[in-house]
Amino acid sequence: MRDYISAEWKKLNKMQLLIIGVFFVALSSFIGLATYFANQSVLIGGTQDKVMWGQLTFYYSQILYPPMLAIFIAISLIQEFERKNLEMLCSNAISIKKLLISKLVTVTVLVIPIQFLLLIVYIVALKVANVERSSYVLLTLKWTLLSILSSLSILCIQAFAYAKTRSFGQSIGISALGAMGGFVLLFLNENLNKFYPYSQCVIALRSRTLEDFSSSELVIFVFINILFSVCFYKLTCYELRKRE
Template structure:
């Protein structure tokens, strides 16, 4: 398995994907901070840090992040469909299951520093506002870790959509529609996003709740994401194995 991970890591366009991630994060951060500073005067004292976190992460996680994951998946899986790469891999008895797992793990590894930048941006903005919140840092790092778990379902779903369509534009469009659907669900009911795949990163980052997970909700969150991951991972492998 290690050999698969190393091989896929070498194939990954890390600089290109990293720049795309920074662009998405930068745009969403400008929007989030802009909304925060426009309304800062009405915030209750001692709530600025958590409100800023909510504004910073909400638009990123609910609107931009699903599209970012779709782009990452498309660029990661695309080389397998160039020329006869997939057929050659199958002819050489390369494990499709291990191939898909290694791609997903490498994407999570690449996403980690991008997600950590959320905390860096948040701390920098708080420093500019002369707000000290080191006591909250561990909690926010926990949410960053959980956001990677919340990414698994979307990564697996987008992997299946890309393998099915073999078209980045279509898979990104599906992700964009999924993100908009999650935004709409917020106006329908508070509990519906808990079960919606494209809302899982937002749930993980606590962008709306602004408080830590109750134990029951955390168990539900992990279970739902593992279920989505298992289902769409299986469908992705099955679709790849169907290719001649």
């Protein structure tokens, strides 16, 4: 397994993905912080740190995060469909399961600094806004770590979408529709987002509730992400084998 991960890490255009990730964080930070500072004067004392976190992370996690992950995994997979590379790998007894795991692992590793960049932006923004840092920052650290877990289910779904369509544009379009679906659920029944895969980053970052997980909420969150990850990992493996 280590050899697979090492090979994928060397093949992956890491700088390209990091630049894309930084762009998404910068765009969402501009929108979120602009909204916060425009309304800062009317905020109730003692709530500024929570409101800032909500504004900073909501658009990123609900609208931009799924397409970003879709781009990441599509870039990782696209090389396997070029020049019948997948068929060549399979003819050399390469394990599809291990190949896919290695891609998911390497992409997830690149997601980590991007998620922590969002946290750094938050901490810097608190200082700029002269908002006193409290224990709430520690909660945001916990939620940032959980958001990395939430990325795995979306990555698996988008890996399947790309393997099924073999189209970069279509797979990104699916992620955008998925993200908008979560936005629609906010107006229909927000509780349904707990079970909706494209809203898992919103759940992880607590962008709407701004309060920590209860025990039951955390169990549901972990279960849903494991469920979607395992199901779509298996579906993607099946789809890739069909392409051999």
